[in-house]
Amino acid sequence: MSEEIKWEKESDMPLMAMSLGRMTVNKTGSWRNLRPVIDKEKCNKCGICWKFCPDVSIEIDSEDYPVVILDFCKGCGICAVECPKDAIGMVKEA
């Protein structure tokens, strides 16, 4: 994961809006109203949520379970809709 770029003046920046690293510097987790919560009892490790996540915010852990990266998840709920086992619930953020 790249470090966040800190600019102080215009000459520090490129000519156009161009990230100096990957979009991993752009944390979007604070946009979220609903948080996906995965029920490991129901999950069959099919990986459909990982495939459908439009923000690549789901990783697969060492036991093949999906893990939501809350730094980036915007809470769109696509994973919950696509899950064939209803193993993902959306809970309101505090």
Add this chain to the structure above:
Amino acid sequence: MQKVMMGNHALSWGALLSRAEVIAAYPITPQTEVVELLSNMCADGSLKAEFIKVESEHSAMAASMGASAAGARTFTATSAQGLALMHEVLHWATGARLPIVMGNINRAMAPPWTIWTEQTDSIAQRDTGWIQIYTSSIQEILDSVIQAYKVAEQIYIPAMIVLDSFVLSHTNENCEVPDQDKVDAYLPRFENAYKLDTEKPAAFGGLTGPDWYYELRYKIERDIQKALPLFEETGKEFEEMFGRYYGLIETYKLDDADVVLVTSASIASTARPVIDQMRSEGHKVGLIRIRVFRPFPSELLRKLLSGRKKVLVVDRNISFGMSGAFYAEVKAALYNVKGRPPMWGYIAGLGGRDVPMDVIKGMIEQTMKEDHPTQDIIWIGVKR
């Protein structure tokens, strides 16, 4: 090599000699021959470029942007409704700092359907941050493509070469086609310092908040202003190599002129013999043809126009609710100058109506007769 060619083909030849690497264009009257010849050049191998067929002008500019972002020298051409359809992506090309060069054939906007010349299509794009070059001969069109790349690629700003529908686009003139090796020496290969590169992945054009967007706009304005000296420098270099100079403006019998006609494109060509005629009748009249409209050569015009007795500006375009665009901008440039001359603004030739010598002479004579302009638009030859 000498070759008789039409204005549209001069654009194609300019792109060929500039070694354009990607062409993405959609045909539209009166621009079609530009694309037709370029596709022939790609098909017969004389132009080693990727020719991308697209389904609209919006797509043509979008594909051009992708090509330019990948580091390719990119060319496209359009006209009128096509240019209007590109509007959104014209802003994007500038903001993304992509030095695309495009030909635009000035055609009046519909409705009613029309194909004849008027500048309102390109004038409506003046705030998109594109360099705009208004040409007045076939030779200038060809040469301008080469010069436009040289300027645009140094400052990462796209450039539009503008020519009158039919009067230039379909008129044949003898043209000196520069030698390829000399063009290669004048215009080296483009190395985009900010290109898409899988070795150095980056995201382009991402969300930018009020904390930095302002600075990006500042940099666009700072860099498009650099085009003003660059046109003069690259024009002189072009003259040394090819014997023809192209700067920001062209003057004709201006030195001792009391009354100065300011105009652009093919109307300026017709105005030259009018100036000769009126000089022979003892009137001290002169001509300025504005070639580069964006960035606007304000400083140069202040120098050349302050202290004159009278100035008239002839526009083949209209910004509805105000006046002709060249008139408004020349006035704005001179507003803070002491000894600014009174200025008359004429609208002529909309929708391709001819602007012959006697009409131009009539506008100069009316200006000489009046003490002071009384209206922002003086219409010429309205049937009423």
